[in-house]
Structure formats: structure tokens, C-alpha cells
Amino acid sequence: MARYTGRVFGRTVITWVGLCLLLLLPACAPRAVRRGVSGGPEDVARVYLEAWARNDLVAQRGMLVEVPADFDAQHAKWRQALGIVASRFEELHLESEDDVAAVVTFHGVHTLRGLGDWEVASRLRFERRGNRWVARWTPEVFHPEARAGDTFTRLRAWGPRAALLDAAGAPLTVPGEVISIGLYPGRVRDVTAVAQALQTQLGVDPARVQAALRSTGAQPEQFFALIDVRPERYQQVRPVLAPVPGIFFRKKTARLTPAEGFAAHTLGRVGEVTAEALQALGHPYQAGDLVGLSGLERAQERTLAGSPSGEVRLVHRSGESVLLHRFDGAPGTPVRTTLRREVQAAAEAALLDVTQPAALVAVDTATGEVLAVASRPLGEALHRALTGRYPPGSTFKVVTAEALLASGLKPDTRADCPVEATAGRRRFRNFESEAFGASTLRQVFALSCNTAFIQLSARLGRGALEDAARRFGFGVRYDVGLPSPGATFPEPQDDADRAAASMGQGRVLATPLHMATVAAAVDTGRWHAPRLLADAEAGPEESLRPGTPEALRNLMRAVVMEGTAKSAAGVQGLMGKTGTAEFGTAVPPETHAWFIGLRGGIGFAVFVEGGGVGGRVAVPLAMRFLQELDAAQSSAR
Template sequence: MSEPSIFFTEVNERQGVFHRRAFLMGGLAGMGLLALTGRLAHLQLVEAQRYEKMSASNQFNFRLVPPPRGLIVDRNGVVLASNRPNFRLLVAKDGKMDPEATLKTLANFVPLDAARQERLTKDLIRAPKRSPVSVMEDMSWEQFSAINVRAPEMPGVTADMGEVRVYPHGGAFAHVIGYVAKVNKEDLQPTGPNSEAIMLHPGFRIGRQGVEKAFDLRLRGRPGAQKVEVDANGREVRQDSGGDIAATPGSEIQLSLDADIQTRALEVMGDESGAVVMLDCRTGDVLCMASAPSFDANRFVRGMTGGEYRALANYERKPLLDKAMSGLYPPGSTFKPTVALAALEAGVDPEQRVNCSGGWYYGGRTWRCWKKGGHGSQNMHDAIKNSCDIYFYQTALRVGPDPIARAAHALGFGQVFDLGIPGQKKGIVGSRDWKRKAVKREPVWQPGDSVSYGIGQGYINVNALQLAVMTARLANGRKALNPRLVRSIGGKELPSGAAVPDLPFKQEHIDYVRGGMIAVANDVTGTAYRQSQLGLGDVMMAGKTGTAQVRSYDNVSNRNSNSVQWKLKDHNLFVAFAPYDAPRYAISVIVEHGGLGGATAGAPRAREVMRVALLKDPEIRARIEKPLPMPELTPDGLAEGAAPEAPIAGAPPVLPPPGGHI
């Protein structure tokens, strides 16, 4: 019986299937090994550098370093704002850290009361992971050392040294320079320079006022980075100083201010409230722009308590207000030179006289002069010298408001100047058109408005900067000078304030008004003669006093304000330029509620500040120190008080007989 052939057929088929499958699997395995070999070769040969960098990035990290903020200096290079080392305490939230317990531990080494701990705990909870929160600034060396020694035991705690802004002159420049403070939520923006990561760094500060705010981007510079080695959890292990990226300091800003003049201005203001502004009559440079009382900008850098800020904000003399640019006051009699110039341009004869009897009845009321009994017959020169109100009442009524407004605008009133910093207020310069738009209850200019306008009251409000510009333009006599506060940024000079058109006045009219101002300070009958003597030889100044009322004096027999409360006293003003024969410097002083008469408070302070400026000027100092010429001999060759000649021998002279003559 034969064996079935189907047995061999099945074996062969099964063996063939096995071989095919083995070949397929072997091919797939070979292809996989080949692909793996190729991939390994690609990773090790082609992308080796890339993964080396990725590995290093896991091992090392870069920590942002705020750049040194740019210096702010005065015209002579005296530092007004700089940076100093600062030991600070930072805490970064970590997954294993208990913020509340950490702060309680830190309170054993640095002063942290319960309220501050509570606030910092909330800040740490809200902060992103590993984003440091500033716990304390300006630690002492002992505190800094104590924290550093225990840092390994306190995860997330770092004590390092950064920089903090410092203002060496305290409050002397606070309103002009401003201050820096921590970044808040309102400062952050989705795009632009305020969206950068450095804004969230606890050591970063942003400008809040004055030059610090206006030129914040130029002062910031570019941040750097510190290379540090980290562990698998991202915690810092050590620093690698070789890989640090240096920060780029901010630009240096040079101001036109003079530190000596500014400091002296704040000294002479004392406890008074007001402003002092001084300009260079040739270039328009602002040499002094002081507002009193002031505040210490360093306190804002460190951070003020709510109570401290409320005390400053609620003080009646308003130390936070920049009275040089933002404080508006009636100019009083310091406006009379402007009225006189407008009258001359309108064709008024300066020799035409007005009789001042102490009062002038017009419009159903008696308009009084400041001098009881009056000044008598006055021409324009005498009226400026004596500050006669009756003369300027009638002159303003005769000229009208529009010519006066045109002259006021030409001299700098009602303007906002490009100083580079914010905060200026335009003020008011009244005219028919202005009143029609601004005073809806009575849009028509009345004759009585002109009467008050003539003595710097009514529809006229100015600031100390505008008064100084007016004085500087009159002193210059030719150019409509603009004030310049910033001289250079990063070494690049800014345009001078003298690159301006000429004044729209005739030279003889300017000279006439200046002559009246010279008489104010140098004629013995001038309103500021005694208070305007500089004591610097033949270097003398010209000026104009002013008193601005803050209340009505109807039915008041005596305007003396010695017995009234401070806020009811008149404002006291004074403007001046010197030397009067070759003007170099112009100054304006406003003493808020300083009392009656610009010579009582404003002029003495202007004199002291002017002396500093004149004595610092090499040319003026040489003129002051120049020896006086020797007195000339009398025609007969004899000098009064000289020693007698030696006696000579000879016969005695013949004497006349008693009662007789030779």
C-alpha cells in the first residue's frame, strides 16, 4: 500500500512559508538596525553640537541683571542722580516652600512686622514660580551676612547685592529730576518697551516724575545676564562668572541747572512756600528751578508708608506740587512792565502824566493805589519805579486787553515751553476772544476787567517759569528766548534756547521799560531799593516788585496781613536781571502768601540767589574784583588831608594889627 503524497506537499509548503516569513522579518530587522544606526550616526555626528547646547542649557541658566541707570548731572558735571550698592533680600516661590513659615524665619534676622509679612505672603502666592519677590532693601552688612550663612537651609531665599537710585542733594532737585519707584501692574503693557521681562525684576525701577519719567527709556540702558549652574529642579547651585553678559548702562543726561544756585535758592526759601527760577539771559539755559517746600526723593525710592505719603499730600504748603511750573498765581505788579510795553507799542506817550491821589473813582467804585495818599503826578517811568496802580489802571483802560495780551504772549505768558519734562500749566492771558470762549456766564469783556488787568489781577494767571522768561526776554532786549533745561543726552548737545526769532518790539520801547526797572532797584525812591543792593561794586540789578491779592480788601482799613492766617496773606513776587548794564541772569521769585509788598519777601531772596550766580561767573567776578581807579588830584595839585610840608626857616610873617587888615 503506497504512502499518501499529500504529506510531503504540506511539509514543503510549510517550510516555504517559514522561509518567506523569516526572510521578511530578517529584512525588517535589518532595515530597523540600519535606520537605528543611521539615526545614531546623525545624532552623534551631525547634531552633536545642538544637543550639547541643549544639555548645557539644562545645566546652566541665565538670570536677568538690571542695567545701571544713567547718571543725571548739572551743567558743571555735579552728580544729581546716581546709583549705589544695595544689599537686598529676595524670596522666590518654590514647590516645597511655605511662604508664611519662610517669612517668619526671616523675621528673626531682619525687621519684618506682622502686617508686612502678611502683605509679602500675598505677593509670593501671586508671583510666578521661581520669580523673586523683594522682601527688604538696604540691609546692613550684619543682616546680609546672617541671611547668606543660612541660605542653604532656606530654599528660595537669596541675599545679593544690586544697585539702587540715590539723589545726593535730597529735595533740592526733587521736582525737576523726579524719582524712580517699583513697577506696578499699570506700568506693564502687552507690547512695547514696557513689556520686557526685566520689568518684573525686583531690582528694576521706573521713572515716576520729572526727568526720570520723561527720559526713562534713555536712562534705562540694556539689561545683562548672570550665568548660573542649576540642579534638576532648577535651583541655583553655583555661579559661572565667565559666562556673564554685561549690562549696558543708561545714557547720561546733563541738565542746564547749577547745583550751587539751586541749593542756595532752596536755602533762602526756608519754610516758605513758593518758587525760584533763574535763566541765562543770553542762552535761555535754566540755571535754577526750585519749588519749596520740597521732599526727599530718596524716600520714594525706598518706599513710603501710607501715613508718610498722606502727611506730605495733606500739608497746606503742598510739598508735592511743583510750584515753578504747575503753580499758577496772579502776577500782580510784576505784570506792569508788560502793560507799559504794550502801551508804548500802541502809541501811548510815556511822558503823559496821570495824577495819583491814592484813589480813582471809575465805574461806580473807587480803585485804590497801594500807597495811601498817592504818588502825585506820574509819567510811565515814575509809575514803573513807584509801582503806581492808578497810572496802570488808566493806561490799561486806554489801551484795551488785546494789545496787552499780544505783548504778554510775546514775552512768554500763556505758553508751555518744551523743557522735555511734563507738568507745565499754561495759565491764563485774558483777551476779548479768550473771555468769549472761556467765561460763558459773561462772555463780553467789560471796562472794569481792563482796570484789574492793568495791575496783574483778574483774568491773568502765570507761573514762576513764565515770569522768568518774561524777565529774560526784556533783559536780552532782542531775542524771544526759550528756556532750555536739558543740555545734552548721551553726550549729544541739544539746541540752544537762543535759536529763536527776535522780539516784536521796538528797541527804544524795551530800553524805556528796562529803565523803569533799573530805577525800581537803584533809585533811592524805588520800591525795592534797599532790598536790591547786591554789594558787588558797580554790578547792580534791575527788578520789579509785585503783590497778588488772594482775597478782597473791600471795607478793610488796613492791608497789613501780619495778624491773619497764612492762607489769607497776599502772594509776594519779585523779578530781576543783573547786571543791569550788561544782563547775564534773570530771576523770578514767588513767595506764596508772603505778605504785602514784593520787596519784603521776594526781593531779599532774589538778591541772595543772584549773588551766587554773579560770583560764580568768571567775567563778572573779574569785574567785581577789579581795583577802583585812584582819585585824581585837585587842580592846584593839593590833595585834601595830605601831610603838611616840612617847616622852613625865615623871618616871621607880618601879623595884622588888632582889629585891622593887611
């Protein structure tokens, strides 16, 4: 038997290692990328179309023979020209096949930005190269009629925007010309001067000016619009605003209401779609579209705008344009509101000279339909009439009085009105330390005695005040047609909390809109949820306790004839309740001014934020509202 030395063994091992390396070298050497995909024409077509759907041009080129030099450019141009954001493919079918060539048809669905899906049947042509099928690209993959040198184009247009209508069906919005007032950030020299001028002349919130100038997307020479005004208003403010560096003006077409500021927050405005609105609206909207940006214009955008129409066209090298597909748009549909023109005009006139934040809302007592709604200032985005929630103060005593009447009290029931009352170790005092001594429920309601209501409400059974609040819609959810949080009456935590709640303080909150419905409920004995859209279904309803509406009307009439609103005693048929609602931590506390009223089938609320005393501030505005309404109705007869 032969013996192997270590040296021979070593040579043998090296030989085998070398042989193994030689076998492995081809696998490590660079290789040309193999073109094509194994399988039949349908298999290759499926893989190719999957790559197309994900816009993988590299993978597509790998399955082509003699790839055109401008292959990538043609795809990019096709996508850009038609605004294609996605493609999918289906219904592959082998149309023909022989030893050297094959044709596969397919159904493409291309989503065009702002228009929708364009469906087109097309084909891929294949050639056999060795044992593989590869595609030969031609423009007909885009469309059967496309040839080299042809281009694609599209058209897109919205139809006329439909109008918002008043309760009678007359348009509240019509096309017209306005002046857009805004800033060129790079030309502003004194931010304070700009903000002050815009606030003084147009009521623009200085915070909006600051936000515009601090915006990361603001370019020095980019116009930033702040407010649109009619030509007549522009002529009034131009002499003051034009000299201020950075403030500029632009003419544009806009939707006009019957008068400047008419239901401005409610109807809303139309303008170029913002990034936020574009994300919220989705298909079929795209950058540059005009859309509703606020109010009902925004809330009813899809109804008012309809949908855009469009065309896909193929333009041959000769210049001939061929229609390939048409997108049929839909016209907008008018939206009828519950607003009554004369009531809204009266509300606007009542707040015309008010410089503090304010609101006035009027509703139909029989249905809850909103007849008028106005918020101030016009240059502030907050629609405080619908979305601002405030302590209702003594206007809430309408609710407390209903609970007292439901428990058996009468308007002539004895009620004491001392200067001070204690509840749960907390002392409460009357406004301006008033005291009326021994009195009646009618008198303490008319004079808005806090201590009397604290003492009387303490006698109510458990849950009685909460139940009364719910009968007036507190804690009830409803859809007005625009965002509005309604009113809340949290369950009192202790005697002091209940005492504060009985006079509309503590944690009780309500919108001016809701307090208008509180007044309205007294007229019919039934609370109706408010609504702004005429065709909307009626919302929740609640009934007051039997016998209480008549007594409440008696009490509310006393407020006007002999109480805190007696300055309005000359207004025939008016009933109401004043409110001076404390807020904040200042000493003495700041107060909101309220008045809720009822007359001629209309319930309304007047609110002035931080306005002071309801009887001195809100009541005169209520009188002006009714005077303007009377004048309008008289002239219409």
C-alpha cells in the same frame, strides 16, 4: 383593497417611532473623546501650536499620545522660570514622514517679561494611529537640547544708571547711602502725632501720611517710605522721630545730589517701580525694577537706564548649565541739563529758611536755558516753580509797560496816580490806599501804582495788551523738559476784566518759571521759551517792540533805586519789579509775594505763596540769592 383599523394603524406608528428612537440612541449615548486632529502632520502641528500660543493645555493634551502625568506642571514651570508672557509660532516645515512617524519643525518666538523675544527652532514628533496623526510630547518641544529632568532658568540685570549732568558736564547724581523714613501702619498709635512730627522735622505733607495709612493696599507690617534723607540729616531728626510709635528708618542705596534738597523736584528721585509707573513704562520693565519716580529721573528714564541684559539657560540633571540665548542690554546715557551748579546752590540757600511754599527760578537771558530752579517745601510733591500757576500781580506791569511804550509813551510821560480808579463799573484801589498824584510813567511803575496803569492801559488800542502778552510768551506752548503749563492771558471780556489784567490780576496766570523768562526778555529784547535739557532744540521765541527793552530796563532800575524794591538799592546792577498778587475770597484778600529781577545775564523770579507783600518778602530773598551767587563766583575765581 385591505382596510386598516385604527388599532393596526396605531401599532404601525409606534413601531416606526420605536425604530426611529433606536436609530437615535447611539447619537445620544456617551462617547469617548476622539484624540488627534484630522489631516497630515503639518495640519495637526498647526492646531497644536495654536493651542500652545493661547495656553490651552486641554486642547494640547487632546492631540497627544501617552500624555505625561506632569505635562501641565512642566509647561507651568517652563513659563514661570523664564517669565514667558506670550508665545507665537511660525515657519512650520515637514522635516520627515513615513508610514508610521513624522517630524515637523517650527520656529517659536517666546516673549520674556522684562527682556524681550527669545527665538528658538524646535520640533514636534508624530506617530500614526489608525488614520490619524498624534504627537508624542518630549521636552525638546521647548528646545532641541532639552531632555527629561532638565530645567530652564534665566538671568536679568540692569547696568549702572547713567548720571544727570550739570551744564558743564559734571555729574549731579552719584550713588550713595540714604536713610528712608516711613511708617509701619499697624504700629501707628496717634496719626496726628506722626503727621505733625514728620511735617515739623522734614516738611512731609500730612496728607501723604493720611494717604499712606488709608491706602487699601497697605499692610499693617509693610514699610511705607515717605522721604529719604542723608545720614547727617537723619542724625539730626532721629531723636525727635524715633520715639513716635509707627515711624521707622531703613538704610538703602540711592542717587545722591551735591547737597540734600539740591534741585530735588527737578532732578527727581529713583525707587522701586510703582504699579502706575510700570503700566506707563511698559516693556522691558517688571515689578521690582528701580526706576525714576519723579523729575528728570522719570522723564529721562529710558535714556538714563538703558536696557537690561539677560540670559536663557538650560540646566541638565547633571548640573551642567548651557547658555541658550543672550539678551544684549544697553548702558544708560548721561543727560546734560542746563543747570549751573553755583546758581542752583545760591537758589537753594536763598530759600533755606523759608517755611511757606515758595519757588525761585533763574534763566539765561540770551538762550532761555534754566540755570536754577527750586521749589519748597521739599517734602511736597508739587513742583510749584514749574507747575504752579498764580496771578503774577504787579510783576505783569512789565508786560503792560511794554505795550504802553510800544504805543508811543516814554518813561517821563505824565501819569496820574489817584487812590481809586473805575473801569466797567468796578472800582479799583491801590495797595494800602496809596496815592501819588501827578507823576510819570517811570514813577508809577517804580511805586507800582495800580490806578495809573488802569487808566493808561485803557488808552491802548484793541488787542494791544494781548499782543504784548504774547510777545512775552503768554499763551505760547513750549516744552521745558518737565511738565510746565506756562502762562495764560485770556482775552479780556470787558473793561473791568481788562483793567484787572493790566496789573496781573483777574484771569491772568503764570508759573514762576515763566515770570523769570519775562524778566529775561527785557535784557535782550527777545523772549525765549525756557528749557532744562542742554541738547534740546531751542523753543519758540518772540521779539519785543523796537526801543522798548531800553526803556523797560530804565523803569525796572527805578523800582530798585527809588521804588518798591529800594531795600535792594545796594545790589549793583539789579533791575526788577515787585508784585503783590491778590487771591481767594478773604477780606482783606490774601496775597502772594513776587519779585522778578534781572542782573548779569540772568533773569529770575522769586515767589512766596501767600507770602504777603512782594517788596517786603520776595525782595529780601532775591537779595540773598544774588549775595550767595556773588560769593560763589568770587570763590571760584
